[in-house]
Amino acid sequence: MPRTIIVSNRLPVKVLKDKEGELSYVPSEGGLATGLSSIYKSGNNLWVGWPGRYFTNKEKKKEAKEALEKQNMAPVFLSQEEIKLYYEGFSNETLWPTFHYFNQYALYKKSYWQAYEQVNQKFCDEILKVIEPGDKVWVHDYQLMLVPKMIRDIHPDVSIGFFLHIPFPSFEVFRLLPWRRQLLDGVLGADLVGFHTYDDMRHFLSAVSRVCYISNQHGQILKDRRSVATDSFPIGIDYDKYAQQAAHPETLSREVQYRTSLGNQKLILSIDRLDYSKGIPARLQIFDIFLEKYPEYIGKVSLLMVVVPSRDKVGKYKDLKEEVDLLVGRINGKYGTVNWTPIHYFYRSFPLEDLSAFYRMADVAMVTPMRDGMNLVCKEYLASKLDQKGVLILSEMAGASKELSDALIVNPNDKHQVVKAIYRALTMPEDEQVRHTAIMQKTLKKFNIHHWVDLFMSKLDEVAKKRNELATKVFDKKVEEKMVSKYTAAANRMLFLDYDGTLVPFHSDPMAVNPDEELLSIITRLSSNPKNRVVIISGRDRGTLEKWLGHLPVDFIGEHGVWLKDKDGDWNMAEGLDNRWKAEIKKILDIYVNKTPGSFIEVKDYSLVWHYRKVETGLGELRAREIISHLKYLSVNMNLQVLEGNKVVEIKNIEVNKGKAALKWLQKNKPDFILSLGDDWTDEDTFKALPDKAFTVKVGGIHSAAKYSVEDYKDVRQLLTALIES
Numbered sequence: 001m002p003r004t005i006i007v008s009n010r011l012p013v014k015v016l017k018d019k020e021g022e023l024s025y026v027p028s029e030g031g032l033a034t035g036l037s038s039i040y041k042s043g044n045n046l047w048v049g050w051p052g053r054y055f056t057n058k059e060k061k062k063e064a065k066e067a068l069e070k071q072n073m074a075p076v077f078l079s080q081e082e083i084k085l086y087y088e089g090f091s092n093e094t095l096w097p098t099f100h101y102f103n104q105y106a107l108y109k110k111s112y113w114q115a116y117e118q119v120n121q122k123f124c125d126e127i128l129k130v131i132e133p134g135d136k137v138w139v140h141d142y143q144l145m146l147v148p149k150m151i152r153d154i155h156p157d158v159s160i161g162f163f164l165h166i167p168f169p170s171f172e173v174f175r176l177l178p179w180r181r182q183l184l185d186g187v188l189g190a191d192l193v194g195f196h197t198y199d200d201m202r203h204f205l206s207a208v209s210r211v212c213y214i215s216n217q218h219g220q221i222l223k224d225r226r227s228v229a230t231d232s233f234p235i236g237i238d239y240d241k242y243a244q245q246a247a248h249p250e251t252l253s254r255e256v257q258y259r260t261s262l263g264n265q266k267l268i269l270s271i272d273r274l275d276y277s278k279g280i281p282a283r284l285q286i287f288d289i290f291l292e293k294y295p296e297y298i299g300k301v302s303l304l305m306v307v308v309p310s311r312d313k314v315g316k317y318k319d320l321k322e323e324v325d326l327l328v329g330r331i332n333g334k335y336g337t338v339n340w341t342p343i344h345y346f347y348r349s350f351p352l353e354d355l356s357a358f359y360r361m362a363d364v365a366m367v368t369p370m371r372d373g374m375n376l377v378c379k380e381y382l383a384s385k386l387d388q389k390g391v392l393i394l395s396e397m398a399g400a401s402k403e404l405s406d407a408l409i410v411n412p413n414d415k416h417q418v419v420k421a422i423y424r425a426l427t428m429p430e431d432e433q434v435r436h437t438a439i440m441q442k443t444l445k446k447f448n449i450h451h452w453v454d455l456f457m458s459k460l461d462e463v464a465k466k467r468n469e470l471a472t473k474v475f476d477k478k479v480e481e482k483m484v485s486k487y488t489a490a491a492n493r494m495l496f497l498d499y500d501g502t503l504v505p506f507h508s509d510p511m512a513v514n515p516d517e518e519l520l521s522i523i524t525r526l527s528s529n530p531k532n533r534v535v536i537i538s539g540r541d542r543g544t545l546e547k548w549l550g551h552l553p554v555d556f557i558g559e560h561g562v563w564l565k566d567k568d569g570d571w572n573m574a575e576g577l578d579n580r581w582k583a584e585i586k587k588i589l590d591i592y593v594n595k596t597p598g599s600f601i602e603v604k605d606y607s608l609v610w611h612y613r614k615v616e617t618g619l620g621e622l623r624a625r626e627i628i629s630h631l632k633y634l635s636v637n638m639n640l641q642v643l644e645g646n647k648v649v650e651i652k653n654i655e656v657n658k659g660k661a662a663l664k665w666l667q668k669n670k671p672d673f674i675l676s677l678g679d680d681w682t683d684e685d686t687f688k689a690l691p692d693k694a695f696t697v698k699v700g701g702i703h704s705a706a707k708y709s710v711e712d713y714k715d716v717r718q719l720l721t722a723l724i725e726s
Ligand code: GDG
Pocket: 031, 165, 166, 235, 271, 272, 273, 306, 308, 348, 349, 350, 351, 352, 355, 372, 373, 374, 375, 376, 377, 380
């Protein structure tokens, strides 16, 4: 039975060692572990990850491995040095700050990168030990961005998903990384790439387009003739667990205990891991300003601040800890009285019962990170509010703000706005609190952690299904053999060959792709065979076609079917065409050339083409859309079609298309073997027009009416050579 393999930096378990050296295994309580437990614990499924401790003793290592394997876990053992360079180093001192827009904290060290590559390979090797075709792999987070490609290179047929738990930054920030290309290539080894928000997905797609020069269609990326899907999957929490915990007698008794010592003052709650992305110092400064601005709250409201120790070996975190300690001390010194402490500060973690009591007690939760992939604390707070009384102040920089629009949404850099939000929260009428909480709870209940896992997994299955369908299209050896055998058996063959993008690659200067020696030799050999009729079917003007290939015995269909020529005849124009529209449309295109550096117009006899290959990425696409919408109504009235091609917008008569022209050729010649090769939308007309027995081949894509697909012009030349040599 195919298996599902979960891969993450840490295994969902803590390995503890007592004084006698005995090992014990405590399952992690984290949301991800809960959500994925139904998957990795069943059948022969598996979770691959670091067990979270160093093993120097071989016996103990073996013992741990065996014990973990019994619980469906495969440990990747890492040395102290590896953790220092790969985890604390590249993951947390390079990627984490960059992805959270703290790029001024990022270190770009070659030694970190090398360790990151090696450790990613180590994870991959562990997976390769067990993986088989048909299996599914789900790789988690920024520590393992290279793993998808590493697996794909060895196993082209397995389904691979990747989920990023932290934000994906804007391209302008991402581009700063010296290893940006390798990181993207690594992730693109997956079939499905998931993010918390649509914005993260957008940034990723823009990075792929600018760094790898691959555009996308509705989030689908075509990479090495594989389709990579991207989507947003906002992670949820185990809602019932938090709601039930909030009703648990132990939670209630702790709440009573804490309430008794605090008195009946209002409580604002703040809970995070120690991290500069969480905006802890700013939150303290905001509380300071609040007390200054609203002195009537002195003695009436306290901030309960839990900071969970984290990454304390990384330099920036040590500095942050000192800053927080200092600020708390300063504010408590400034406002504190014998019977009131402004900030109750804890630098440690608490058991769930305490956490739940804090959530219940808090009148306000202040979740104001500078940047956060999602943030689960705010969701847990809401789930714990069984009476629905309480107010959430939420930073717009947290992924959660996209779902929880009923919170008081703030920009954490606008301190005065947040101060006002605190005042509003503390004075909000109860019925309003209940109204907002109820709406958000409804969302969180539905979009819980199990829902998230199901959504991702079913999308991964769907993508895999599509991949299999597309795979049937690949022009492989078997198809080639079939084609060659039909070709040799035929006596009257017709080959429709598109030019740009099919026989030659694209170039920023369209006149720079005149046929090279290899191409000339291929076409000469094909066309000199009396059983063959070679038809160059192109959007090019007749002058260029004549100049480049006119000396060979080939037929031409130029300007997508405006100009036609038999190998032994003259150029003829398709009947009934009008080109008086050109002057008016050219005036419009001139406006766009004037405001778009790098663009130009190609004037053909019966069509106009606006080229934008040299225009700044993004601007060209924007202008193309503007032109299309500008010409929308005009073109209908003038009987024109406006088509978007590979970095071009072409305007031509509605009657003209390659398909119609190709049909004319078939009627005249009645071939017993037909091959058609083309790369863009104009060739789709040909593919659709040809009879079913034709071999239609799309170049450089898979979404096409063609039966088969090849990667690029090199494959095309190989395919034609196979025919010649048959
Ligand atoms: C990353 C992304 C994304 C906190 N204090 C205690 C405690 N916690 C638990 C909370 C919560 C978790 O830690 C923190 O989760 P966050 O989502 O808020 O933050 P990160 O750890 O940075 O997580 C983040 C997440 O991945 C998931 O994709 O949301 O944006 O940065 O569950 O309850 N738990 C206990 N005691 C504590 O004192 N028991």
